[in-house]
Amino acid sequence: SDQQLDCALDLMRRLPPQQIEKNLTDLIDLVPTLCEDLLSSVDQPLKIARDKQLGKDYLLCDYNRDGDSYRSPWSNTYDPPLDDGTLPSDRLRKLEIDANTAFDQYREMYFEGGVSSVYLWDLDHGFAGVILIKKAGDGSKKIKGCWDSIHVVEVQEKSSGRSAHYKLTSTVMLWLQTSKDASGVMNLGGSLTRQVEQDATVSDASPHIVNIGKMVEDMENKIRNTLNEIYFGKTRDIVYGLRSFIPLGDMKKQDALRNDLAAALSKRSAAQ
Amino acid sequence: MADFGDPISDKQKVAIASDFILHAPPGEFNEVFNDVRILLNDDDLLKEGASGSFAQYNKDQFTPCKIKGSDELVLVTEHGDLGGSRFLDPRTKQSFKYDHLRKEATEEQPAKVDAGAEPWRSAIEASLTAYRDQHYKQGVVTVYGKSSGGNTTIIACIESHQYQPKNFWNGRLRSQWSVTFPESGGGKAELTGVIKVQVHYYEDGNVQLVTSKEVKQTLNISKHEKKSTKSEEQTAKEFSKIVVDAESDYQKAIGENYLTMSDTTFKALRRQLPVTRTKIDWNKIIGYKIGSELKNA
Numbered sequence: 378s379d380q381q382l383d384c385a386l387d388l389m390r391r392l393p394p395q396q397i398e399k400n401l402t403d404l405i406d407l408v409p410t411l412c413e414d415l416l417s418s419v420d421q422p423l424k425i426a427r428d429k430q431l432g433k434d435y436l437l438c439d440y441n442r443d444g445d446s447y448r449s450p451w452s453n454t455y456d457p458p459l460d461d462g463t464l465p466s467d468r469l470r471k472l473e474i475d476a477n478t479a480f481d482q483y484r485e486m487y488f489e490g491g492v493s494s495v496y497l498w499d500l501d502h503g504f505a506g507v508i509l510i511k512k513a514g515d516g517s518k519k520i521k522g523c524w525d526s527i528h529v530v531e532v533q534e535k536s537s538g539r540s541a542h543y544k545l546t547s548t549v550m551l552w553l554q555t556s557k558d559a560s561g562v563m564n565l566g567g568s569l570t571r572q573v574e575q576d577a578t579v580s581d582a583s584p585h586i587v588n589i590g591k592m593v594e595d596m597e598n599k600i601r602n603t604l605n606e607i608y609f610g611k612t613r614d615i616v617y618g619l620r621s622f623i624p625l626g627d628m629k630k631q632d633a634l635r636n637d638l639a640a641a642l643s644k645r646s647a648a649q
Numbered sequence: 650m651a652d653f654g655d656p657i658s659d660k661q662k663v664a665i666a667s668d669f670i671l672h673a674p675p676g677e678f679n680e681v682f683n684d685v686r687i688l689l690n691d692d693d694l695l696k697e698g699a700s701g702s703f704a705q706y707n708k709d710q711f712t713p714c715k716i717k718g719s720d721e722l723v724l725v726t727e728h729g730d731l732g733g734s735r736f737l738d739p740r741t742k743q744s745f746k747y748d749h750l751r752k753e754a755t756e757e758q759p760a761k762v763d764a765g766a767e768p769w770r771s772a773i774e775a776s777l778t779a780y781r782d783q784h785y786k787q788g789v790v791t792v793y794g795k796s797s798g799g800n801t802t803i804i805a806c807i808e809s810h811q812y813q814p815k816n817f818w819n820g821r822l823r824s825q826w827s828v829t830f831p832e833s834g835g836g837k838a839e840l841t842g843v844i845k846v847q848v849h850y851y852e853d854g855n856v857q858l859v860t861s862k863e864v865k866q867t868l869n870i871s872k873h874e875k876k877s878t879k880s881e882e883q884t885a886k887e888f889s890k891i892v893v894d895a896e897s898d899y900q901k902a903i904g905e906n907y908l909t910m911s912d913t914t915f916k917a918l919r920r921q922l923p924v925t926r927t928k929i930d931w932n933k934i935i936g937y938k939i940g941s942e943l944k945n946a
Contacts (some may be wrong), residue, residue: 561862
């Protein structure tokens with residue numbers, strides 16, 4: 378039921394994201410009727426698979442899954458093979474190939490490494506797609522880090538074909554873990570989600586890939602800033618609010634001294 | 650991953666429900682409980698099979714509780730569990746009944762504490778409460794003492810939390826410090842501690858910090874002097890010093906990690922801008938492909 382799906386999604390926003398996969402599996406076991414809805418609406422850390430035909434890595438998600446098989450964006454075939462796996466239309470596959478090439482370059486310019494994949498599927502009056510990027514850190518300074526981008530775009534083409542409405546829902550997952558003597562085990566992880574919609578002209582100078590590319594780039598840059606603020610600013614400030622490093626008595630003394638100084642200064646300026 | 654097999658039994662469902670409840674972030678028990686209740690869709694089953702998890706959650710979290718006859722709050726922990734939903738407050742020598750869902754204390758009664766351990770327990774309690782005053786604006790300290798087989802064991806629990814659901818965040822710190830030594834005192838003993846911090850931020854997302862650290866230090870136990878509490882006070886002073894230093898070092902180390910994570914690890918995952926220092930020229934991006942196609946034609 379709708380209410381159960383809302384509760385399931387609320388639960389996924391509260392349970393530790395470090396156990397997303399286990400939480401999702403347990404949730405589906407608990408309410409099997411929500412299985413398809415949950416798999417398509419809960420973001421999970423991206424898994425990597427190898428396209429053995431072309432020797433290239435690609436990313437797995439619900440949008441390139443059919444049953445237990447996943448489609449590679451490079452060879453457009455399923456692994457394990459399927460006779461009748463869902464494929465994009467010919468026109469869309471051409472666009473999908475171009476999109477993968479474009480976002481491969483985007484990935485290299487911003488991430489300098491990692492893996493990307495783009496999957497498109499047909500809609501009644503347009504198409505939709507997901508742009509995935511995964512980048513793992515090199516573990517230097519004893520900290521393991523990983524970034525997962527999941528950008529879902531919905532494109533409604535206007536009948537004239539000269540403009541379209543784009544809706545982008547982006548989730549970025551950021552995972553950081555360290556285990557050291559002085560700080561013990563420290564695990565800072567999770568995700569932020571944002572959404573944006575806009576209309577844009579569709580033309581030779583401004584085809585879909587350019588419109589989508591700009592939206593994704595702006596969105597990811599914004600989210601990167603927010604991740605920086607939330608992860609390394611907000612959560613750290615919350616920790617500092619739980620325990621005061623400086624003895625509170627000393628802080629009271631500092632405050633009292635500050636107040637005395639302020640009072641003395643204002644007395645002096647009043648007298649002048 | 651897509652094949653989930655046969656439906657699971659009620660027993661397995663209740664186990665999942667309990668596990669979800671045990672993992673509720675600080676301050677969000679009610680929301681997680683309500684979600685689980687609607688998903689399980691069987692109140693009798695929930696009450697029968699998962700009520701143990703409500704109690705376990707409160708004890709794990711060192712839940713602070715207000716009781717009559719005390720200005721200080723007391724922590725609900727496994728060490729003060731007297732059975733039958735009653736818990737001990739060693740500070741005011743009372744026991745109380747605790748409602749795990751309403752989070753309220755009732756039926757406060759006088760209670761006995763371990764007489765042999767009491768001089769050590771109350772000295773450490775006084776010393777740690779003073780530490781709490783200096784470092785935890787809203788913290789709670791509960792110290793337990795027990796004697797067994799000629800040994801005294803002191804377990805000290807510290808808890809501090811901040812709930813700001815209107816700003817979509819909650820956080821809690823818990824630490825537990827234990828030491829066991831011969832009843833008459835003297836010699837050295839191992840003081841072991843564990844410090845845990847959990848923070849949950851959930852505005853348009855779900856970000857959590859989960860950290861824990863174990864500490865082991867040697868504590869000098871002063872020899873008990875008849876008709877004097879000097880040795881207990883001396884031991885308590887050293888006990889607290891170890892706790893202050895360890896918790897401060899830990900807080901400092903967490904801060905240093907934050908700095909390294911943001912300056913090094915995060916920067917290496919994704920640049921702010923490409924090396925060109927400008928945003929991407931998307932027409933150029935799709936143009937390159939056409940260019941290379943023409944070359945190969």
